[in-house]
Each structure stands twice: as C-alpha cells, then as structure tokens.
Amino acid sequence: MKDMIIIRPIGVIHSPYKKRKNIPIQGRFKDNIEAWVELKDEYVKGLKDLEGFSHAILIYYFHESDKEDIEGKPFLENEKHGIFAIRSPHRPNHLGLSVVKIKTIRENKMYFTQVDMIDGTPLIDIKPYVKYFDSRDDTVSGWLDKHFKNGKIPGNVIN
Numbered sequence: 001m002k003d004m005i006i007i008r009p010i011g012v013i014h015s016p017y018k019k020r021k022n023i024p025i026q027g028r029f030k031d032n033i034e035a036w037v038e039l040k041d042e043y044v045k046g047l048k049d050l051e052g053f054s055h056a057i058l059i060y061y062f063h064e065s066d067k068e069d070i071e072g073k074p075f076l077e078n079e080k081h082g083i084f085a086i087r088s089p090h091r092p093n094h095l096g097l098s099v100v101k102i103k104t105i106r107e108n109k110m111y112f113t114q115v116d117m118i119d120g121t122p123l124i125d126i127k128p129y130v131k132y133f134d135s136r137d138d139t140v141s142g143w144l145d146k147h148f149k150n151g152k153i154p155g156n157v158i159n
Contacts, residue, residue, distance in 0.1 A: 009122035010046075011039035011108075013060060017118050020064070034103065035115040037123055044108045046126070051105045055129035056112070060096045061122040062089030076147050085142060096121075099129055 015035040037058070039047065050056065071080040072088040083091045100112040110126070141148070 007061075007124055009040075009061065009124060010043045010126075011037055011123040013037055013058070013117045013119070013121040013123050015115050015117050015119040015121070017115070020118060031101065031114050033115045034111060034113050035100075035117070036112065037110045037126070039108045039110075039123075041108065047105050047108075047110060050110070050126070050128060051102070053102060053128040053130075055099055055101050056110070057127040057129055057134075058098050058100055058117075058123060059125040059127070060098070060117060061124055062091075062094040062096050063120070063122055064118060065089040065091075065094045068092055068094075077143070081143060095124070 013035060014037075016033060067090050069088065069090040070083050072083055072086055072090060073080050074086045074088070087096075089096060096117070098114070098116055100114045103111040103113060105111070
C-alpha cells in the first residue's frame, strides 16, 4: 500500500453558501438552491453525455476543515459517533460526497441544485448517479433511522 496518493482538483464548486452557516446537512433538504461546477479546460470533454443523467455524484475536498477526528458529534445528536458513521468534514483525507440534481451543462460548467457545499470547494471527481447501480432496497441507516421515523424529516436538518 502506498503511503501517499496525489489527487489534483478537476475544478471548483461555486455555491451561494459563503460560510458554513445555513448550509443544509444534505442538499436535498434545500433543493431549490442552485450552484455550479467550473471544470478546468483539460477536463471539459469529460462532461460529454452527462446531460442525459438527472443526477451526479460530486466528490470534493473539505478545504476549510482544519482538523481530523476519529469520533464526532453529528447535527442531530449530542452523542459522539465514529467518523465513518457520520458525514463530518473533519475526517481522514477530508473527502466529501454529494448527490446533486443536474440542471444544465454549458461549456465548462455544470449547473445543479441540492447543494450542500461551501463556495470555492475543490472538485475531485464527477460520477453519474445510476439508479440501477446506486439505489438499494431494504437499507438501514444505523443511528439516523430513529430521527426519520415514519418518513418525517427533523426540523433541525433543514436550517
């Protein structure tokens, strides 16, 4: 196993969220907010055929995280959980992942909604969301399930 992996951003995420405050814990809880990805010129051809998908998975770097935790307290609880059981930015490698809804693609920009990233976030990769691969039946969401009983969304996840 290598001790070092070099990853270079392919672009940047432009978001109306300039500070962490008011960013929803997941973009689907504020699905009318729009943002865009701006790719570096050498990656623009990689957007070919993505407009045929409704959603994309964005992998990005939490560039404002200044610490690494092995446990953390999520928004919905006062109890700590292991970092791999929560989606905190303060994790090893500081990688984030979001499913976003594609609005349109023009030149080197992909416009999307369901935003939960801060402005200026370095983009690492884009993958198409494929319902045949990515959707699962009979899922369990661990400690989170108790907060979403009967399909109810807790008020403090929306901001």
